[in-house]
Amino acid sequence: MRRRADLKTGTTCNSNCVFCVIGDHLFTGDRSTEACIEELRRSRATCIDVVFTGAEVSIRPDFLQLVRAARRLGYERIQIQTNGRMFAYREFCERTIAAGANEFSPSLHGHTAKLHDALTRAPGSFVQIDAAIDHLVALGQRVVTNTVVTKQNARHLPALAHYLVRKRVAQFQLAFPHPTGHAGTLFDQVVPRISEVAPWIHEALDIGRAGGVACMAEAMPFCMMAGHEAEVAELHMPATEIVYDGYVVPDYAADRMARGKLRFASCAPCRYEPICEGPWREYPERMGAAEFVPVPGPRVIDDALVLDGRVALLGRVAPPLPHAASGWRAICFVPEAGSPGCTAQLCSLATRRDALVAEGVQVIVVAPQSAAAVTAWAQRHAPGAIALADEDGALARAYGALDERGALRRTTVLVDPDDRIAHVIVAVDTAAHGAQLLAAWRRLHAPPRPLGPTPDLVTLRRGAVSSGAAQ
Ligand code: SF4
Secondary structure, three states: OOEEEEEEOEOOOOOOOOOOOOHHHOOOOEEOHHHHHHHHHHHOOOOOEEEEEOOOHHHOOOHHHHHHHHHHOOOOOEEEEEOOOHHHOHHHHHHHHHHOOOEEEEEOOOOOHHHHHHHHOOOOHHHHHHHHHHHHHHOOOEEEEEEEOOOOOHHHHHHHHHHHHHHOOOEEEEEOOOOOHHHHHOHHHHOOOHHHHHHHHHHHHHHHHHOOOEEEEEOOOHHHOOOOHHHEHHHOOOEEEEEEOOEEEOOHHHHHHHHHEOOOHHHOOOOOOOOOOOOEOHHHHHHOOOOOOOOOOOOOOOHHHHOOHHHHHOOOEOOOOOOOOOOEEEEEEOOOOOOHHHHHHHHHHHHOHHHHHHOOEEEEEEEOOOHHHHHHHHHHHOOOOEEEEOOOOHHHHHOOOEOOOOOEOOEEEEEOOOOEEEEEEOOOOHHHHHHHHHHHHHHHOOOOOOOOOOOOOOOEEOOOOOOOEEO
């Protein structure tokens, strides 16, 4: 899996945003050049990409040196998270790109100087970030902006989306504030009601999508994103390890779930309970949980399915098969009986047949070849397996396993005893499909996940590096 290191280089910033999550410890020290490079070297063993963060890395005197070090170490995607102010200077953009950076994430909090500057508390910062975006886009860089949603800018988000489409950014993200740091201290002044700002977020996402810009919303649980579920940002985040002050959080997603976010007892019947992170915990601690209303419908157990059109199959009546079947069954659509991938999948299912039968799951493999070919293939590699021919593709079409061009997508559909489609495996692992199917069935039947913080160890001391904070 592609992994990214998030290197937090320090706490010095040239802005003072009202929602800054490290606002309560700004200017408490920056890591030395040597310490940062050593962390880059260590993280390269597990990560292929890197993002430089915290607080404003571009104002460090050694900024270009760090970017060059990342490139020398072979990081492929080198992202700079920034308030954008230094990149108002085109020459600085060019030098940063020459050093190796190839993706930029400026934080833009309003579409006007009045709005943005009020939130950053840095007069002139809008003019600077506006120029920065122009320079970076003109220089062919991938620009992915981040906007923190506040009481002040929420109703202007559609206007911001129009602005960003005009700016030709590659992607924008709207983030509900994490109420720590300044956002915790200034909660009442800054943090909006999540259900009240959801419609403006949706409108902005619609504008972005219509304008051809990838867009998403962070820290907005699924119950706040009806019709925009595929734009829940957490579904798109790369696997990330966070590195700071000699510590590493090896799995940021697990850390968010264990410590950062909160779900509620009332979430138990929600269809997204198996995958939802819930809001940042500080929000319901202040505002309560009443806004978070469980979403009815068949349980969604896999992030990948939310991003796939086949999610619409959930809950539908399963089309009939030319084979008597009842109880739980898995219908595995494979593209070519006899091919190495399909044979691996068939054999993998055979190795788990006993376990699946013990759970009451019948497996039916469907291939678009002739009955003779499909039967011979199945009997050769998995004697006793149920294999059906679907030469005209009628079954695959009925089960949504064909793409828009009519090509068969490897798809496994789990049908429940009431003949309803309960789950669709859209990212089939052919070599381990038996285990994958068993895990999916068990997850469908799992009780709600534990609430609140877990005792999991999510932060590890990395051991001493050459030096710590350099004041
Ligand atoms: S699990 Fe809870 S927070 Fe998540 S979408 Fe459902 S009701 Fe909302």
